Amino acid sequence: MQAELIEIRNHLSQFPPFNELPEETLVYVVNNIEVAYFRAGTDILTLGEPNNYLHYIRSGAVEVYRRTGILFNRITEGAVFGQFGLMLNKSVRFPAKALEDTLIYLIPEPVFRHLWETDDNFADFVELEDHTRLRTAVSRRESSNKLMTARISRLISRAPVTAPTTMRLQEAARMMAEESVSSLLLMDESVEPPKMAGIVTNRDMRTRALAEALPSETPIGDIMSTGLITIPAHAFIFEALLSMLHNNVHHLPVVEHGEPRGVISLSDIIRHDTQSSVFVVSHIFHQDTVEGLKKVSRDVPDTFVRMVNEDANSHMIGSALAGIGRSFTQRLLELGEAKLGPPPVPYCFMALGSMARDEQLVVTDQDNAMVLDDSFDPEQHDEYFLALAKFVSDGLAECGYSYCAGDIMATNPKWRQPLRVWKEYFTDWILNPKAEALLHSSIFFDLDGIYGETEFAEILKKLVAEKASRSQRFLAYMARNALNRTPPLGFFRTFVMETDGKQNKTFNLKRRGTAPVSDLIRIHSLACGSLAQNSFLRLRAIAKTNLLPEDGVNNLRDALEFIAIVRIRHQALAIEAGREPDNNVRPEDLSPFERSHLKDAFQVVSNAQRFLRYRYHAPAGRNIS
Structure with missing residues (x-):
C-alpha cells in the first residue's frame, strides 16, 4: 500500500x-x-x-x-x-x-x-443521531453484565419457609435444620390474611438466642428483625445486591403482588456472579479496632477494579463503593460508642454528597454531619458528640477517606446540631438563596441517615422536598449556580483543557463532567418534590413529570452513565498501573470510541444546561460553585 x-x-x-x-x-x-x-x-x-x-x-x-x-x-x-x-x-x-x-x-x-x-x-x-448513538453505547455495556440483565426470579428455587411469630425457639431451630434454610420468614397470624412481620436468620439465632441463653420456650418473634426490606420479583439481581449493600442485610424477601414468593441471600448472588464488594462489607463488621478497619480498606481499590473489569455499570459501582463507605462509618460509630459509652441523647449520623447519592468512587473525601435530638444540651452533651465525631472522622481518614477541605464534617460544631436547628438551616437556605446558602445547598441537599435515629434525616428530606418545590426563586438561583460548571466542550466540539499546574492539558471528569449533570438533575428533582437522592433514581421521578422535554430524561441518563464510566475506567487503569487515581484525563489517553461518545455526552449536558436556564428563568450573573 x-x-x-x-x-x-x-x-x-x-x-x-x-x-x-x-x-x-x-x-x-x-x-x-x-x-x-x-x-x-x-x-x-x-x-x-x-x-x-x-x-x-x-x-x-x-x-x-x-x-x-x-x-x-x-x-x-x-x-x-x-x-x-x-x-x-x-x-x-x-x-x-x-x-x-x-x-x-x-x-x-x-x-x-x-x-x-x-x-x-x-x-x-x-x-443514529448523537444521543441515540450514546444510548446504543450505554446499552451495549449494560447487556454485557449478567447482574444487569438477570431477574431476581432466576435465583428463587423454592417457596419461602415461613413460621408464625409465636413459634418457640427450639421448634424454629428444628424447622430451619430440617428445611436446610438460613432464614425463616415470620408471619403475623393475628390478622387475616397473615402478613409478613419479620425475619430470623442463623446469625440471629446465634447472637440473640444462644449467646443470650434464652429459654427454648421463648417465642421466635422476640428475636426477629422487623422493618423488613423487600424487593419485587421483577427486579434485577444488581438491584438486590445494591439493596443489601445499602441496608447492610444478608437476606431479602422477594414479593409479588404483595405476597412473599421467596427469600434470597447474599450467597445466592455470590454463586450467580461474584462481586467482591459484599466480602469487604462483611469483613468490616468483623473488625474490632481502627487498625483492623484500615487493613480491610486496602482491599477497596482491588474491589473497585474487579467490578470495573466485570463490566458493572456506574450505578452498581457507585452504590457498592458508597455501601462500603457507609459500612466503615457505621462500624466506627459502633466502636466509638463502645469506647465512649452510650450516647446521652438520640442522634442521627448523616452522610452527605456522593455517599448519600450512592455515587461514591475511590477518589473521595468525607462529607458528614450529626442531627441531634431536640433535648440536646451543649453544656451537658456536646463533649461526648465531639469526641464521637472526631473518633469517626479520624478513623475514616485512616481508612482512606480524606478530611473534607471545606470542613463539612460532624467535627465542625455548625454541622452537629439539634433537629430544630437543621430545620432552620434548610428553611433559611431555601428562603434566602445567597451565595453561601447555594453552596451549602449543593452539598447538604444530598443527604442520607446511615446510623442512629435515621428518621431525623427522613424528616429533613421531606422538609426540603416540600419547601424547595414551592420556591421558584430558590430553584432559579440554584439553576444559575449550577450553570457555573460547564462541560469541557469547545466551539468546534473539541475538548477544552485546563491550562495551569499539574492538570495542564487535561480536563476534570468530575468537576466538568459528572458534577454538572448531578447538579442539574438535583434541581429538577427538587422541583418535582422527589425524596430520591441517587441521580438515576431522581431521573425516574423526573420522568413521571413534565419538567423535561421528550427524551430529555433518557439522554441525561445516558450522558451521566457514559461520563461516569469513562471516569471510573480512568481511575481503575491508574490503580492497575500503580498510580494514584484521580479525575484528570488527557484526551490522548482516551480511545477514539471514548472521545467520540464523550463529545456526544457533553453535548447532551450542554443542551440540558441551556434548557435549565430557560426552565427556571435563571437570573444573569455568577455565584460560588
Whole structure:
C-alpha cells in the first residue's frame, strides 16, 4: 500500500465507525477514497443538490444546517456527514459549509452502501443521531453484565419457609435444620390474611438466642428483625445486591403482588456472579479496632477494579463503593460508642454528597454531619458528640477517606446540631438563596441517615422536598449556580483543557463532567418534590413529570452513565498501573470510541444546561460553585 493510503488508513482507524471495521474492509474503503479541499466559508453540500459521497473530515471544521437554515451541528476531525441523503434519495438533506479551511475524504456511494448493508456497527452509527448513538453505547455495556440483565426470579428455587411469630425457639431451630434454610420468614397470624412481620436468620439465632441463653420456650418473634426490606420479583439481581449493600442485610424477601414468593441471600448472588464488594462489607463488621478497619480498606481499590473489569455499570459501582463507605462509618460509630459509652441523647449520623447519592468512587473525601435530638444540651452533651465525631472522622481518614477541605464534617460544631436547628438551616437556605446558602445547598441537599435515629434525616428530606418545590426563586438561583460548571466542550466540539499546574492539558471528569449533570438533575428533582437522592433514581421521578422535554430524561441518563464510566475506567487503569487515581484525563489517553461518545455526552449536558436556564428563568450573573 502506498504511503499516502497508509496515512489515510491510519487516520480512519482512529475514529468510529471505521475503527471497528475488519482490516480487509478498511483497506477496501481506503482504496476507493477521493480527497477534496474546501476553503473557509465555502458551501460543501447544498440543500436538494445531488450527493454521491459520505464526507469524512480529515482536518478543519464544518457547520451542518437543518432544512430551515438553523444551525444543527458543528463538527471537526473524524466526524462524518452527508449520510442521510445517501440512505434516502442521494440528495442533500442537511446543507454543510466549511467553517475553516477543511480537508475531506470522500467515500463513494457504492462503497458507503456496501458498508451500510453488510456491517451492523457501521449501519447503526450512520443511522443514529448523537444521543441515540450514546444510548446504543450505554446499552451495549449494560447487556454485557449478567447482574444487569438477570431477574431476581432466576435465583428463587423454592417457596419461602415461613413460621408464625409465636413459634418457640427450639421448634424454629428444628424447622430451619430440617428445611436446610438460613432464614425463616415470620408471619403475623393475628390478622387475616397473615402478613409478613419479620425475619430470623442463623446469625440471629446465634447472637440473640444462644449467646443470650434464652429459654427454648421463648417465642421466635422476640428475636426477629422487623422493618423488613423487600424487593419485587421483577427486579434485577444488581438491584438486590445494591439493596443489601445499602441496608447492610444478608437476606431479602422477594414479593409479588404483595405476597412473599421467596427469600434470597447474599450467597445466592455470590454463586450467580461474584462481586467482591459484599466480602469487604462483611469483613468490616468483623473488625474490632481502627487498625483492623484500615487493613480491610486496602482491599477497596482491588474491589473497585474487579467490578470495573466485570463490566458493572456506574450505578452498581457507585452504590457498592458508597455501601462500603457507609459500612466503615457505621462500624466506627459502633466502636466509638463502645469506647465512649452510650450516647446521652438520640442522634442521627448523616452522610452527605456522593455517599448519600450512592455515587461514591475511590477518589473521595468525607462529607458528614450529626442531627441531634431536640433535648440536646451543649453544656451537658456536646463533649461526648465531639469526641464521637472526631473518633469517626479520624478513623475514616485512616481508612482512606480524606478530611473534607471545606470542613463539612460532624467535627465542625455548625454541622452537629439539634433537629430544630437543621430545620432552620434548610428553611433559611431555601428562603434566602445567597451565595453561601447555594453552596451549602449543593452539598447538604444530598443527604442520607446511615446510623442512629435515621428518621431525623427522613424528616429533613421531606422538609426540603416540600419547601424547595414551592420556591421558584430558590430553584432559579440554584439553576444559575449550577450553570457555573460547564462541560469541557469547545466551539468546534473539541475538548477544552485546563491550562495551569499539574492538570495542564487535561480536563476534570468530575468537576466538568459528572458534577454538572448531578447538579442539574438535583434541581429538577427538587422541583418535582422527589425524596430520591441517587441521580438515576431522581431521573425516574423526573420522568413521571413534565419538567423535561421528550427524551430529555433518557439522554441525561445516558450522558451521566457514559461520563461516569469513562471516569471510573480512568481511575481503575491508574490503580492497575500503580498510580494514584484521580479525575484528570488527557484526551490522548482516551480511545477514539471514548472521545467520540464523550463529545456526544457533553453535548447532551450542554443542551440540558441551556434548557435549565430557560426552565427556571435563571437570573444573569455568577455565584460560588
